[in-house]
Amino acid sequence: MENHIINLTRGVPPAEVFPIQEIQACLETALARDGGQILTYNFVPGYAPLRQIVAERMGVPLEQIFTGNGSLEIVNFLSAIFLGSGDTAFTESPTYDRANTLFKRTGANIVGIPMEADGVDLNALEDALKKQTPKLFYTITDFHNPLGTVTSLEKRQQVARWAEEYEFLVIEDSPYRLLRYQGQDLPTLYSFAPERVVHLCSVSKLLAPGLRVGWAMGSPQIIGKLIKWGIDSTLASPSPTQAIVYEYMRQGLFDINIERLKAVYAPRLVALAASIDQHMPSVIYPKPEGGFFIGLTLPAGNDMDTLMKNAAAVGLKITDGRAFFTNPADGERFLRIPFCTLPPDEIETAVQRLAGIIHH
Amino acid sequence: MENHIINLTRGVPPAEVFPIQEIQACLETALARDGGQILTYNFVPGYAPLRQIVAERMGVPLEQIFTGNGSLEIVNFLSAIFLGSGDTAFTESPTYDRANTLFKRTGANIVGIPMEADGVDLNALEDALKKQTPKLFYTITDFHNPLGTVTSLEKRQQVARWAEEYEFLVIEDSPYRLLRYQGQDLPTLYSFAPERVVHLCSVSKLLAPGLRVGWAMGSPQIIGKLIKWGIDSTLASPSPTQAIVYEYMRQGLFDINIERLKAVYAPRLVALAASIDQHMPSVIYPKPEGGFFIGLTLPAGNDMDTLMKNAAAVGLKITDGRAFFTNPADGERFLRIPFCTLPPDEIETAVQRLAGIIHH
Numbered sequence: 001m002e003n004h005i006i007n008l009t010r011g012v013p014p015a016e017v018f019p020i021q022e023i024q025a026c027l028e029t030a031l032a033r034d035g036g037q038i039l040t041y042n043f044v045p046g047y048a049p050l051r052q053i054v055a056e057r058m059g060v061p062l063e064q065i066f067t068g069n070g071s072l073e074i075v076n077f078l079s080a081i082f083l084g085s086g087d088t089a090f091t092e093s094p095t096y097d098r099a100n101t102l103f104k105r106t107g108a109n110i111v112g113i114p115m116e117a118d119g120v121d122l123n124a125l126e127d128a129l130k131k132q133t134p135k136l137f138y139t140i141t142d143f144h145n146p147l148g149t150v151t152s153l154e155k156r157q158q159v160a161r162w163a164e165e166y167e168f169l170v171i172e173d174s175p176y177r178l179l180r181y182q183g184q185d186l187p188t189l190y191s192f193a194p195e196r197v198v199h200l201c202s203v204s205k206l207l208a209p210g211l212r213v214g215w216a217m218g219s220p221q222i223i224g225k226l227i228k229w230g231i232d233s234t235l236a237s238p239s240p241t242q243a244i245v246y247e248y249m250r251q252g253l254f255d256i257n258i259e260r261l262k263a264v265y266a267p268r269l270v271a272l273a274a275s276i277d278q279h280m281p282s283v284i285y286p287k288p289e290g291g292f293f294i295g296l297t298l299p300a301g302n303d304m305d306t307l308m309k310n311a312a313a314v315g316l317k318i319t320d321g322r323a324f325f326t327n328p329a330d331g332e333r334f335l336r337i338p339f340c341t342l343p344p345d346e347i348e349t350a351v352q353r354l355a356g357i358i359h360h
Numbered sequence: 361m362e363n364h365i366i367n368l369t370r371g372v373p374p375a376e377v378f379p380i381q382e383i384q385a386c387l388e389t390a391l392a393r394d395g396g397q398i399l400t401y402n403f404v405p406g407y408a409p410l411r412q413i414v415a416e417r418m419g420v421p422l423e424q425i426f427t428g429n430g431s432l433e434i435v436n437f438l439s440a441i442f443l444g445s446g447d448t449a450f451t452e453s454p455t456y457d458r459a460n461t462l463f464k465r466t467g468a469n470i471v472g473i474p475m476e477a478d479g480v481d482l483n484a485l486e487d488a489l490k491k492q493t494p495k496l497f498y499t500i501t502d503f504h505n506p507l508g509t510v511t512s513l514e515k516r517q518q519v520a521r522w523a524e525e526y527e528f529l530v531i532e533d534s535p536y537r538l539l540r541y542q543g544q545d546l547p548t549l550y551s552f553a554p555e556r557v558v559h560l561c562s563v564s565k566l567l568a569p570g571l572r573v574g575w576a577m578g579s580p581q582i583i584g585k586l587i588k589w590g591i592d593s594t595l596a597s598p599s600p601t602q603a604i605v606y607e608y609m610r611q612g613l614f615d616i617n618i619e620r621l622k623a624v625y626a627p628r629l630v631a632l633a634a635s636i637d638q639h640m641p642s643v644i645y646p647k648p649e650g651g652f653f654i655g656l657t658l659p660a661g662n663d664m665d666t667l668m669k670n671a672a673a674v675g676l677k678i679t680d681g682r683a684f685f686t687n688p689a690d691g692e693r694f695l696r697i698p699f700c701t702l703p704p705d706e707i708e709t710a711v712q713r714l715a716g717i718i719h720h
Contacts (some may be wrong), residue, residue, distance in 0.1 A: 015396030
């Protein structure tokens with residue numbers, strides 16, 4: 001009997017969590033109130049009421065918020081503004097592969113700093129800083145992609161101190177921060193060095209990725225540079241989607257939706273961890289308290305090419321773990337398992353299949 | 361008695377032409393049919409049905425269409441892909457100032473080719489080509505911004521021949537092409553050199569600029585480069601706005617709306633030309649057959665600083681004509697007058713005021 005294929009590659013919200021009716025109603029309300037403004041040019045950063053309500057949510061003045069087409073566009077703008085050919089960017093290794101792609105595209109030199117279960121390896125970061133000062137350091141402090149880890153308070157503080165001492169920009173990419181299923185929030189890295197850190201968030205994981213609405217919080221100087229770069233790049237922003245998000249926040253639905261999402265995702269994280277512990281006890285992983293992913297390191301004796309071939313044979317699609325590492329060989333035994341998309345019974349089946357093909 | 365201020369700076373559709381109800385209804389229909397897909401990640405170039413329907417409209421295969429966030433984002437992508445520091449870009453002079461900004465940002469050298477009443481000055485273009493081959497030539501063939509001119513058939517054919525002979529890219533930016541109020545369409549420049557020309561259009565002037573939906577038609581090779589650059593830059597596209605445009609086209613409303621727009625704009629062009637001919641007979645301008653603008657060259661003895669000061673004094677906001685020219689001094693006596701935004705009586709009042717402050 002052939003297995004149906006289970007997809008472990010996609011870190012995306014499942015379609016059933018999209019509040020389609022609410023989104024539709026929000027545009028209707030917004031257009032009825034302010035249609036002429038929403039449909040004309042709204043110069044980057046776009047529809048002003050959205051920027052205002054995000055500023056209120058984040059507790060900063062308007063001039064410290066930039067709203068863009070998803071947070072990746074903002075990473076793109078920051079890398080274009082701050083990185084030139086011959087400059088150096090530090091990233092975590094592993095990290096979100098699409099950010100790395102953007103940094104590389106500028107011609108910059110990328111240095112990957114190894115990760116530990118509580119965030120970046122400070123000794124390695126210090127050694128790297130003694131060798132060269134980067135223009136920027138890209139970090140995912142909350143429920144890391146692909147590791148699922150949270151950067152400790154102490155490490156946030158130390159990175160902030162170094163950012164000030166060595167004068168580099170920190171991009172704190174934080175799309176999963178509000179999806180905490182247990183434990184307590186830590187202060188943002190931004191809060192320890194607000195002049196040096198740009199904190200990014202988006203609605204992709206909190207409402208719907210198709211809206212492409214993200215935001216940056218940073219110093220007025222950095223936000224001013226983003227606005228200039230953005231106006232030059234695209235002139236104006238897609239305002240109906242921004243108006244939907246504004247209206248969704250204004251009506252209080254955004255926070256309600258986050259609670260709904262937690263109720264969906266929390267049991268999936270529990271299910272995935274339980275399945276791994278039961279079927280693959282030799283596998284090492286830091287236990288996440290939120291987000292979308294568990295990052296597994298398989299025992300010695302496993303390798304990615306064999307794993308991908310065998311996964312396909314048992315009906316599993318997996319992501320090549322090497323893609324997340326600055327040095328691909330470091331990801332030879334690394335697997336990112338998203339728990340967001342699959343219901344618990346599918347998760348159990350997937351882990352059983354995986355357990356059958358790895359060397360324990 | 362103080363005059364109310366009349367704004368002659370903005371080449372934007374007036375809010376009253378936005379079909380708010382239809383746009384709202386289109387999103388409702390699209391979300392009801394395909395909400396799960398519209399709200400998730402749709403990798404650049406975005407929502408597939410939009411790309412398909414645009415391809416059908418343009419009469420080319422799917423792989424020759426790229427849909428982006430307004431056509432300016434596409435100009436940005438093309439300039440980033442094709443221009444590097446030290447490269448040369450040719451533009452028309454005058455031209456759309458925001459395109460020039462993008463080309464300059466790459467570090468490229470910009471050469472402005474003078475314009476005539478029937479398009480670019482071919483002698484000047486030939487001289488420039490003999491000196492150096494550009495990486496690209498940016499041209500607005502239909503109802504030029506800021507001139508209002510149309511490039512003649514002969515000039516389109518010659519530019520196409522040179523693009524093939526000298527192997528440079530032509531960006532044919534054509535947001536006004538479908539807004540023709542009299543006369544006959546000419547074939548696109550694209551049609552004479554489809555391997556060398558990228559033809560751009562958008563819904564900004566044809567439906568609503570706030571949607572930020574534009575498209576490029578070009579060879580599969582160039583469109584492939586745009587897709588790669590776009591995915592790396594922003595990953596996915598804002599799909600609800602793309603779905604609105606798809607649904608608007610699918611229901612046949614797009615062409616109906618263009619006819620409605622022509623009925624609004626055509627009398628405004630007639631009114632503006634009549635007012636100019638009556639009150640400022642010494643002013644030279646090519647008479648447009650479509651688009652948004654008339655481009656005036658004032659008689660000798662006028663200069664921009666004096667003009668702007670005097671305009672403010674009589675309650676007119678005007679755009680500094682020098683901003684459109686590669687060599688700003690060439691625009692010392694140039695005024696772009698948009699007729700799209702103002703009703704005929706306002707146009708008459710504006711021209712009367714202008715006539716009062718220029719040297720005839």
